[in-house]
Amino acid sequence: MVAKAKAADRSARKIELIRPVLAPSNFSPNSEQQAVIDSINSSGSKAARLIVFGGAGTGKTSTLVESVAPQIKSGLDPNSILVLSFGRERASELRDQIVIQSGASAFEPIVRTFHSLAFSIINTQVDPEDPKYVLISGAEQDSFIRELLANPEHSPEVNWPKVLEPALSTKGFARELRDLILRASERNFTYKKLTEKGKLLNEPWWEPAAKFWKIYDEVLAIRYGFISGTAKRIDSSSIISQGIFDLTNKPKVREAFQNKFKLIIVDEFQESDNSQRELLNLLASDQVILFADPQSAIGQFRGADPEGVRAFADANGYRQLFLTTSMRTPDAITDLGNAISSKFRNPVETVGSKAESGKVDVAKLASQSDCANYIAHAFRSAHLREGIPWSEMAVILRSPGAGISAISRAFALNNIPIQIASDALALGENPAIKPILTIAQIALGKIKLVPANWDLIEEILFSEFGGADALSLRQMRIDLGKLRESGDAAKSSTQVILEILDHNDAPLPWEQLLSLKRVADVIAEARKVVRMNNKGGAQVDIADLIWAIWNSAKNYDGDQLANVWRNRALKGGVRGASADRDLDAVITLFESARRFAERMPGSNPQLFLDQLLSESIQSDAIAARGQRGDVVNVMTVHSAKGLEWDLVAITGLQEGIWPNLRQRGSLLGSERLVESERSQLTARREIEASAANALIEDERRLLNVAVSRAKKALVVTAYSKEDDSEPSQYFEEIYEFVHGHSSIDAENFDLPRALTPQALVSTLRRDLESQDLAKREFAARLLKTLAANEIASAKSENWLGALALSSEEPVLPPDAQVSVSPSNLQSFSECGLKWFIERSGGRDGDSTAQLLGVAIHSLAAMLKSEPGLTYEDLVNRLENGWELIDGNKGWVRDYQFKKALEKLEKFYKWHAENKSQRTLFAVEAEFEKVIGRALFNGSVDRVEIDQEGRVYIVDLKTGASDISKAKSEEHKQLAGYQLAVYEEAFSGDSPGNQSAGAELLFLGNDSKSASAKPQLPKDHEIIKAEVIAAADAMSANQFTATVNERCRMCAVKAICPIQPHGRTVIDK
CATH class of the missing domain: 3.90.320 (Lambda Exonuclease; Chain A)
Structure with missing residues (x-):
């Protein structure tokens, strides 16, 4: 939904949420697409099994939609049609398109994912004793596996090998174990079968992994069965296998679903795995239509099997049709896509159909920052000179990381609004959310307001919840330090700040400590909610606690942070896009908290916080999200699947990054399980060689997906930096295809001037110093024009050095002391x-060195009032007060304390020798x-x-x-x-x-x-x-x-x- 402002008065305006207008498409099928539509809508057995192959942009999805609409219009019940897609968001979009084109409505969603279908199958109760299932999210599963690994006493029979014991507590091992369980479950393995497969492939760690898997399922059932009553917990990896089990072993369930669906269509069939294909066969509908592009698969890391698509079609008697004409990409981009896909094992070429030739711009630059600025220049140029909306542009990367940060900085400097995929960070690592979680832990007593936790407190102060920066915090320290000089010198400014936050009371006027006041008020409000619940003997509801924090957070003007972010989001632009992302994260947090409270009523809220903070992936919470306005999308290639834009930039084509040919899951070998099942190989070397070859094709498929997202123009960048990073083979392929020669000897591209008012003014001001009179006069005229149009940086009175000194008076009057x-x-x-x-x-x-100086001086002074103090006495006093001096931990703290002891010892020896x-x-x-x-x-x-x-x-x-x-x-x-x-x-x-x-x-x-x-x-x-x-x-x-x-x-x-x-x- 989009927010629409009504009423001129901003203070009294109302926000009306309206749905974006969804108009029918103007799709006009070509001859190949019409042949597919006719085949699907014709009667007779020839349409019973059909698979349509087509490259990216050939109109597979549009053809699918146009095939369903006539079926409904001809009288087929919409509830008897099932369309399967590869992702929830994609399914929602496809569902809207079908409803708009057909004008029909149904009792159940026409478009689903395989997991959604399987979930409805396993929750179909034909007998009163049939269980109900509740889904456990991927992040919950990840957290639960780590908890079990951290407490081996819960699973003594697993008997992990000694060599693995140091790895059991790491996130990486838990992630690999979860991946192995997922891959085994997707292939309908049992615990026994995984053990036997491990013995066959000489994988000794699969046996303890299978035992762990069994205990994991048992403990999961016991724990959540107790909490959720009769509902059984099930993770995403088990939904499909349980669905297959129910269809196979429950005739009434199988009969109900076979009678229900008369037409089944699968979009992006290459993204399915073997168990999903087995589920599809068990449904045995009258008509099954598959749309596939094995060259554009992105889900191999989830178990997708694009190479098995043709074998599946042949084994099950599917007739094959082909779409070969690209409706999306112009010739230049189509030809590049064909060059990339020509290295697949079974390449399929696509031909262009657009009148324009399109443009591919490939540039090698000197650094990652230069790449980001080059893309920013290309996007701003296209926006200003060609009128391409920001929403018709996207930046695609192989994976999140430093590249996204560089893009964010460059686009902010060039005033380009962006939208970064919100799932790039686990919720607990999101900067907008972390202050809320930290304050919640302070209110619950998990985090104490002590110097050892200063890093966490400083994060809150520097966030929008505190509004401080390094300068304002330093000024507060100075002001508090002055009080300390005349009062308790044993307390550091850090300790004084923490006491202010703890007691919500300050020794100075709050006007000097505004950031501290804001945070102290939020902490006090959160503690109030906890106390009110504790009085009744109940656990505080985590949703109530989070709401108290969010509702009491304010900015420096006293406005609620929720309203500030909302208004900022409504204004749009760079800051508006950022506010949009932050609000999405907050909504997702509330939805996750609500779900936790419903699934685990009466549980300690700290369990929710621990789970959230330990997640290495974001929970799959279904929460409302703001509709994006005119912003550039920045996302990974996996998120870009199924989307298209006029202008696309691909960056990060660096050696070791894209392609990323490092073997996945190398410790427990989940990839070897997948490859063994796919290839039926049993020798370790052969499996690894086959997996390496498959990985090469997987990475090329990702590149093919990225290139094929562009409708008009494509920008490709990489950087060459000595002793740092070099462009990858993929960049070299594209560069040579476009320029006709290698990039190795090519010079790095020089960045053009940024297309911003500030950059233009800078250039014109330099031209004012030119020896060329005509150039100087032109620059002066243009600067005058810019200044007249309220470009502040063009006004000479704003230039550094143009103004006289504000005052030449002495800092103090002549008669002042x-x-x-x-x-x-x-x-x-x-x-x-x-x-x-x-x-x-x-x-x-106060630095550690300054505070240490104060401490040494204080200890030295004690020898006047207590002359009998020994060196050991002074050391004990220093150690007792060290927490006030140094907030570091570990070896840093030990080193600093050692240096302090050296200074103290030197003084004591000098003092003893000087007495005489x-x-x-x-x-x-x-x-x-x-x-x-x-x-x-x-x-x-x-x-x-x-x-x-x-x-x-x-x-x-x-x-x-x-x-x-x-x-x-x-x-x-x-x-x-x-x-x-x-x-x-x-x-x-x-x-x-x-x-x-x-x-x-x-x-x-x-x-x-x-x-x-x-x-x-x-x-x-x-x-x-x-x-x-x-x-x-x-x-x-x-x-x-x-x-x-x-x-x-x-x-x-x-x-x-x-x-x-x-x-x-x-x-x-």
């Missing part, structure tokens, strides 16, 4: 610009003194008194690199500390006003002991003058960037005008 500390004095002397940027908020939040030379007077000693316009203030790590009664300052450095003794003599921070001594600026008891000097104590160096770098007593008046001068410079209107040895590690070099990273684009 300026805060100056010794550390600021040092930082300002090194680089005034860096000091100003960091002082203005341009610094990172100087007396510790104070730690963390604060001072403050007004000197000119400077408020000179700070704190000193250690104030010590030497044997002559003079004051000696020690500053601990836990992370900084060591410096030379010459540099320590000129160190401004140490000089500032000495000035505090001279001025007697310390609060509390005064240590005196005679300085014995100061030193930096480096604990983070590579030596085994601490490195002390002393500074001799400095001249009082010289330091005082430097502080007064620094106060004036710190309040000025200009700050100087200075190149020094710290530039390499500078945190703000990305915006420094004297660094390559930060130099402005208008600099000459």
